[in-house]
Amino acid sequence: MSKQVLDRIAQVFGAAILETHSAFGDDTAVVEPSHWLEIARFLRDDPASSMDHFIDLTAVDYPQRSGTRFDVVLHLRSSERLHRVRLKARIGARCANPAADANPAADVAEAALPKIDSLTSVWVGANWFERECFDMFGIAFIGHPDLRRILMYEQFVGYPLRKDYPAAKTQPLLEYRQADNEKLPPFDEHEGMSFGRKTHADRQPGRNLLGFEED
Amino acid sequence: MGSVSAVTSMSDNSAPDLERSQLVLEGSQQGFATTRFEDLLNWARKYSLFQYPFVTACCAMEFMALAGPRFDMARFGAEAPRFSPRQSDLLWVVGTISQRQAPVLKTVYDQMADPKYVIAFGTCASSGGFYDNYTTLPGIDKIIPVDVFVPGCPPRPETVIDGLLLLQDKITRGDRSVGIVKPRVDPVQLRNPVQLRRKA
Structure with a gap:
């Protein structure tokens, strides 16, 4: 159904749509990152697509991929026309938007981070999704009003959902205490059984757990 | 008389x-x-544990079951929850503690007045559970001392009652060493683990 949407943006944007595919009812367009904001705005405003429902925005890390490392993935839905579409933009190896260096909002992030335009001017709800994406993957959204970490704490270094972040690396906010009376298994025989606990194994025939005769 | x-x-x-x-x-x-004055004091303490539930995750359901009428924690003198740490003796840490939450937990513990006791409710509070990654504190004993660990994911209410009684026993004896609730049946010793699921 939203194959028509793909055809429409392919028709309007031409070479900015790198590829499209439809599988199992999901329609995906891979677009040029420099046209990310433009295409999103078009999808919202064009009456034939009218994507008024911003569902999700996230990223995927492909460390082995040659060329670009990250996919930014956007899911949209139209509550009028009841169709949905997925947009992807591949960024990471080169600066997505050459004009971004002149943009003061880009100063929030480190210069080395991959960059893409923020969609907060199109859907206000994109705000926290882009913050999460920045927090977890280190993707800088140009023009975002408040690009801070949203889940991790400010002192956290690095971007934990990138594949090169060590899986077991923790960055504690408090220094761990050294316990002086640490017990290790095996524990004492009666450890944790402080009150004469009876189990069904201790049960006498004809008597209940408390030792009284059963009726 | x-x-x-x-x-x-x-x-x-x-x-x-x-x-x-x-x-x-x-x-x-x-x-x-x-x-003896000390014994009388400990006897009074163990039956008037005012609790502070620091409830963060799914173990909360078991905690609610425990506080409800079926398992009825009030039987053991641990009835009134106090949502101010300054009015409570017993800190229940129920659920996963993330690294970001750790300073909050530490602050709550520091605000409690002595004597204070801590129960780690469930696997996540005890050891971090299966969240072995950047986000989770691997056991609350890394930041605050714990009196009793209650294992289970989540623990059954009976296990938690065992933990509460173990804590009361420790209070009576003035024992501040670490306690761990043991399972009623050791699965390793069982010839046929399926037995656990069958009624006797």
């Missing part, structure tokens, strides 16, 4: 401490009792 002698001791396994943990009340017509 003759003299009344009530001896409270916990069980046979605390036999070496029995003498120490005796509370002997000798009543008479004049109505006075003798005991």
Whole structure:
């Protein structure tokens, strides 16, 4: 159904749509990152697509991929026309938007981070999704009003959902205490059984757990 | 009326401490009792645990079951939850503690007045559980001392009651070492683990 949407943006944007595919009812367009904001705005405003429902925005890390490392993935839905579409933009190896260096909002992030335009001017709800994406993957959204970490704490270094972040690396906010009376298994025989606990194994025939005769 | 002698001791396994943990009340017509001040104080403490539930995750459901009428934690004198740490003695840490939450938990613990006790409720609070990654604190004993660990994901209410009684026993004996609730049946010793699921 939203194959028509793909055809429409392919028709309007031409070479900015790198590829499209439809599988199992999901329609995906891979677009040029420099046209990310433009295409999103078009999808919202064009009456034939009218994507008024911003569902999700996230990223995927492909460390082995040659060329670009990250996919930014956007899911949209139209509550009028009841169709949905997925947009992807591949960024990471080169600066997505050459004009971004002149943009003061880009100063929030480190210069080395991959960059893409923020969609907060199109859907206000994109705000926290882009913050999460920045927090977890280190993707800088140009023009975002408040690009801070949203889940991790400010002192956290690095971007934990990138594949090169060590899986077991923790960055504690408090220094761990050294316990002086640490017990290790095996524990004492009666450890944790402080009150004469009876189990069904201790049960006498004809008597209940408390030792009284059963009726 | 003759003299009344009530001896409270916990069980046979605390036999070496029995003498120490005796509370002997000798009543008479004049109505006075003798005991050791410390023992009387511990006896009073163990039956009036005001609890602070620091509830963060799915173990909360089991905690609610425990506080409800079926399992009824009030039977053990641990009835009134206090949502101010300054009014509570017992800190229940129920659920996963993330690294970001750790300073909050530490602050709550520091705000509690002595004597204070801590129960780690469930696997996540005890060891971090399966969240072995950047986000989770691997056990609350990394930041605050814990009196009793209650294993389980989530623990059954009976296990938690075991933990509460173990804590009461430790309070009686003045024992501040770490306690761990043992399973009623050791799965390793079972010839056929399926037995666990069958009724006796």
